Structures are given as C-alpha cells and as structure tokens.
Amino acid sequence: MEIQKLRILGEASQYDLCNYVSLNQENFTSKNLPGIYHARTQSGCQVPLFKTLMSNHCINDCNYCINHCHNKFERIEFSPDELISVFLHYYQNHYAEGLFLSSGMPGDADRVMENMLEVARKLRLEHEYQGYIHLKIIPGASYDMIKRAMNLADRVSVNIESATSSGFDELTSTKDYYNDVLRRMKWIGRLKKRHPEMAPSGQSTQLIVGANDETDQDILKRAEWLHKHLDINLSYLSPFQPLEDTPLENHTQPENKRTPRLYQAQFLLNSYGFSSDELLLDEEGFLFLDEDPKYLWAKSHPDMFPLEVNEAGFKELLRVPGIGKKSARRIIESRRNGMKFRHLDELKKIGVVVKRAEPFIQLERAHQTTLPF
Known part of the structure; x- marks a missing residue:
C-alpha cells in the first residue's frame, strides 16, 4: 500500500x-x-x-x-x-x-x-x-x-x-x-x-x-x-x-x-x-524568443560599445554578452595583479564566451570585430 x-x-x-x-x-x-x-x-x-x-x-x-x-x-x-x-x-x-x-x-x-x-x-x-x-x-x-x-x-x-x-x-x-x-x-x-x-x-x-x-x-x-x-x-x-x-x-x-x-x-x-524597464519587449509585452535578451539589449545600445576590457568596471563588464559574473570577477582580479588583456584567447581561458563577447569589446584600444548593428 x-x-x-x-x-x-x-x-x-x-x-x-x-x-x-x-x-x-x-x-x-x-x-x-x-x-x-x-x-x-x-x-x-x-x-x-x-x-x-x-x-x-x-x-x-x-x-x-x-x-x-x-x-x-x-x-x-x-x-x-x-x-x-x-x-x-x-x-x-x-x-x-x-x-x-x-x-x-x-x-x-x-x-x-x-x-x-x-x-x-x-x-x-x-x-x-x-x-x-x-x-x-x-x-x-x-x-x-x-x-x-x-x-x-x-x-x-x-x-x-x-x-x-x-x-x-x-x-x-x-x-x-x-x-x-x-x-x-x-x-x-x-x-x-x-x-x-x-x-x-x-x-x-x-x-x-x-x-x-x-x-x-x-x-x-x-x-x-x-x-x-x-x-x-x-x-x-x-x-x-x-x-x-x-x-x-x-x-x-x-x-x-x-x-x-x-x-x-x-x-x-x-x-x-x-x-525590467531596460529589457526589450514586443508591443504586447513579450520577450523576443529568437535571441538572448542580454544580446538584444547590447545590440540596441551601440553608444556603450565596444567596451575596453582593460578599463571597464565590474558592472560595465556584466553588460557584455558572453561575460558572466565569474568571468567579470576574474577580469577585475587579473587586472589588479597587473595583467593586461591583449588577446581573445586570454579571455577565453578565464571563462569568457569569446564568440558572443567579441563584437562588443576592445583590447588595448583595438576593436576585435565589427559591431553587429
């Protein structure tokens, strides 16, 4: 039973x-x-x-x-x-x-x-x-x-x-x-x-x-x-x-x-x-389903990008597609230890999803790719 x-x-x-x-x-x-x-x-x-x-x-x-x-x-x-x-x-x-x-x-x-x-x-x-x-x-x-x-x-x-x-x-x-x-x-x-x-x-x-x-x-x-x-x-x-x-x-x-x-x-x-007011929604109040809401937000703010990884603060880094809380902290910690990021592979090693982040960042003032706008 x-x-x-x-x-x-x-x-x-x-x-x-x-x-x-x-x-x-x-x-x-x-x-x-x-x-x-x-x-x-x-x-x-x-x-x-x-x-x-x-x-x-x-x-x-x-x-x-x-x-x-x-x-x-x-x-x-x-x-x-x-x-x-x-x-x-x-x-x-x-x-x-x-x-x-x-x-x-x-x-x-x-x-x-x-x-x-x-x-x-x-x-x-x-x-x-x-x-x-x-x-x-x-x-x-x-x-x-x-x-x-x-x-x-x-x-x-x-x-x-x-x-x-x-x-x-x-x-x-x-x-x-x-x-x-x-x-x-x-x-x-x-x-x-x-x-x-x-x-x-x-x-x-x-x-x-x-x-x-x-x-x-x-x-x-x-x-x-x-x-x-x-x-x-x-x-x-x-x-x-x-x-x-x-x-x-x-x-x-x-x-x-x-x-x-x-x-x-x-x-x-x-x-x-x-x-919630920053997120992109359609006219009826629904998220767009074909793309990550963070990526859509970044694409709609070309004035904020590309972001210089070697100078940006923690909150700014969190706005970049492909950079999460852990990788943002690692970037800040690495910079405190005197590291300068010059190559995408260096970001990849600390957990950045480089394929998503690449259009929105620059390293040592060098743009990594053309912004997708």
Missing part, C-alpha cells in the same frame, strides 16, 4: 519545482524508487531528494491542478509516521539526501501544516536527522505555523503561481492572492530578517507561465519585486502543461522558448543589475 501511495503522491508532487530547469521536466529516478527526484542547483550539482505530497485531498479549485476539488479520483494521504518511515528507509540506503514535502489542502490550512511539521519535528528531534528539508507553506497558514516551519526547515516556499491578482483569479476562486499568498510570503521575509538563522536557505516561490493572459512583462516585474522586497533571487518558472481532467486541459501550452528566455531575463534582473 505504501509503494502505491508513493507512486501517486510522488508523481503528483512534480508540479512543485525545486529545480532550475528551462523546461518543466522533473528528473525522477525510476518507477522502482517512486518519489526520488534529482534536483539540480544553480551551480550544476545534482542532489537526490525524497519529494512527495503529504495528501492529494484538496478543497481548492485551481484550474491547472490535477488535484482540484472537482476531480473525481481516489484521494489518499500519508500519516506523519508512514512518511517518516519511507523517508528514513530512502535516506539510510543513500537513495535520498533530503526531503521536499508539500501537500494538497484537505481542509483548514493549519491542520495540513501541523501534519507536515510533525514529520519535520520528529525527523529533527527523535531521529536526529540534520539534512536538508524543504517545506511548502500552505496558502492561508497562520503566522505561528510559518514560524515553526522556518525553525525546522532549511527552505520554505509559497507558490505565488501568478504575477498579478487578476491572473491569479483566472486560475482559482478559492484562494486570495494578497491575503493567502503574498501576505504569507511577506511574513516569511520579515521573520528571515529578524532571525537570519531560521530557514537558512531562505524562501523560494513558483510562477506558472502560460496558464493565463499575463505577459512576460507582468512576470518579470513580479520577479523583480520579489527579489527587491523579499530577497528571492530565483523565482521558479513552470511552463503550463494542460492536464487531462482539469478545467484547462484544452488550454494552449506556451512556446518552448518562452520559459528559458524568461529565466535568462530574470537572471539579468536579479544578478546583473538590469531593471
């Missing part, structure tokens, strides 16, 4: 992202190990997690979700002790190194949270488990439950799902965007500022791309706000998938390149010092 629960509830958890991927493809190991999922970090490392829902019972009517309240299928759930037993089996046999726990909402949000917190509490205090735990915060959960979760988990998250309240209303009628979601995210942010030791990996969130009429501009402005006000460095972007037996099963999927371009643009906002 437990293995059947694992297959159903583990599979149902795949729509909660904890992975930086360009497409919503969850990397589950095999049918023989249901619930084991390899999360990829931004640094490229893979970490096997035990990833599951506590319950697929739900009173919410989210139009994109297989567990929406109007769907007729067998509803099941783990008890805290059942879930602990399965996780410890996986952990002790080195199948999983961490736990990602979410749940449907069978009723009162705090009752759902209580069961999830009991799992984390027993793992920490009774089984002396000190590894990674990511707890999903149920929309509408009380301040006390959120505080308790942050004392037990390495990371917590609330799925914001939409960039705007109107977009959120297109997806569900049973949750309130500002009260049930954003208010809880702000509580997490305030608690984190007051108690930095709580939830040491911080909070994350997820937006669905293409399930409603929101534009890329809407999504990027929300991602920018989340970074500025809640210190969320990466909002996970889940490309909408029409699921059978959901109200949106006939809804069109977004274009394949849309989510990867949004990720690229989000990195420009949160890591490269760009603002």
Whole structure:
C-alpha cells in the first residue's frame, strides 16, 4: 500500500519545482524508487531528494491542478509516521539526501501544516536527522505555523503561481492572492530578517507561465519585486502543461522558448543589475524568443560599445554578452595583479564566451570585430 501511495503522491508532487530547469521536466529516478527526484542547483550539482505530497485531498479549485476539488479520483494521504518511515528507509540506503514535502489542502490550512511539521519535528528531534528539508507553506497558514516551519526547515516556499491578482483569479476562486499568498510570503521575509538563522536557505516561490493572459512583462516585474522586497533571487518558472481532467486541459501550452528566455531575463534582473524597464519587449509585452535578451539589449545600445576590457568596471563588464559574473570577477582580479588583456584567447581561458563577447569589446584600444548593428 505504501509503494502505491508513493507512486501517486510522488508523481503528483512534480508540479512543485525545486529545480532550475528551462523546461518543466522533473528528473525522477525510476518507477522502482517512486518519489526520488534529482534536483539540480544553480551551480550544476545534482542532489537526490525524497519529494512527495503529504495528501492529494484538496478543497481548492485551481484550474491547472490535477488535484482540484472537482476531480473525481481516489484521494489518499500519508500519516506523519508512514512518511517518516519511507523517508528514513530512502535516506539510510543513500537513495535520498533530503526531503521536499508539500501537500494538497484537505481542509483548514493549519491542520495540513501541523501534519507536515510533525514529520519535520520528529525527523529533527527523535531521529536526529540534520539534512536538508524543504517545506511548502500552505496558502492561508497562520503566522505561528510559518514560524515553526522556518525553525525546522532549511527552505520554505509559497507558490505565488501568478504575477498579478487578476491572473491569479483566472486560475482559482478559492484562494486570495494578497491575503493567502503574498501576505504569507511577506511574513516569511520579515521573520528571515529578524532571525537570519531560521530557514537558512531562505524562501523560494513558483510562477506558472502560460496558464493565463499575463505577459512576460507582468512576470518579470513580479520577479523583480520579489527579489527587491523579499530577497528571492530565483523565482521558479513552470511552463503550463494542460492536464487531462482539469478545467484547462484544452488550454494552449506556451512556446518552448518562452520559459528559458524568461529565466535568462530574470537572471539579468536579479544578478546583473538590469531593471525590467531596460529589457526589450514586443508591443504586447513579450520577450523576443529568437535571441538572448542580454544580446538584444547590447545590440540596441551601440553608444556603450565596444567596451575596453582593460578599463571597464565590474558592472560595465556584466553588460557584455558572453561575460558572466565569474568571468567579470576574474577580469577585475587579473587586472589588479597587473595583467593586461591583449588577446581573445586570454579571455577565453578565464571563462569568457569569446564568440558572443567579441563584437562588443576592445583590447588595448583595438576593436576585435565589427559591431553587429
């Protein structure tokens, strides 16, 4: 019976992202190990997690979700002790190194949270488990439950799902965007500022791309706000998938390149010092899909290029296509040690993507190529 629960509830958890991927493809190991999922970090490392829902019972009517309240299928759930037993089996046999726990909402949000917190509490205090735990915060959960979760988990998250309240209303009628979601995210942010030791990996969130009429501009402005006000460095972007037996099963999927371009643009906002107003969008507020948004920005600013690599500051270097944060730091550090860059091969050795950077830079006042304008 437990293995059947694992297959159903583990599979149902795949729509909660904890992975930086360009497409919503969850990397589950095999049918023989249901619930084991390899999360990829931004640094490229893979970490096997035990990833599951506590319950697929739900009173919410989210139009994109297989567990929406109007769907007729067998509803099941783990008890805290059942879930602990399965996780410890996986952990002790080195199948999983961490736990990602979410749940449907069978009723009162705090009752759902209580069961999830009991799992984390027993793992920490009774089984002396000190590894990674990511707890999903149920929309509408009380301040006390959120505080308790942050004392037990390495990371917590609330799925914001939409960039705007109107977009959120297109997806569900049973949750309130500002009260049930954003208010809880702000509580997490305030608690984190007051108690930095709580939830040491911080909070994350997820937006669905293409399930409603929101534009890329809407999504990027929300991602920018989340970074500025809640210190969320990466909002996970889940490309909408029409699921059978959901109200949106006939809804069109977004274009394949849309989510990867949004990720690229989000990195420009949160890591490269760009603002959402600087990004090039079409008349309807969408990114151009045929080219990297950083490259398009550089092409539209011929007055700033070519940039002299041996004199440019860190922020200026970050504006050059093909130069990332690591390679920009290496350029600055090399210059401090007295090095002058004279050849493209020298930049290539420290990680610059020379093919992309070449039209936008000069070395010792020598242009490397003709600008592509």
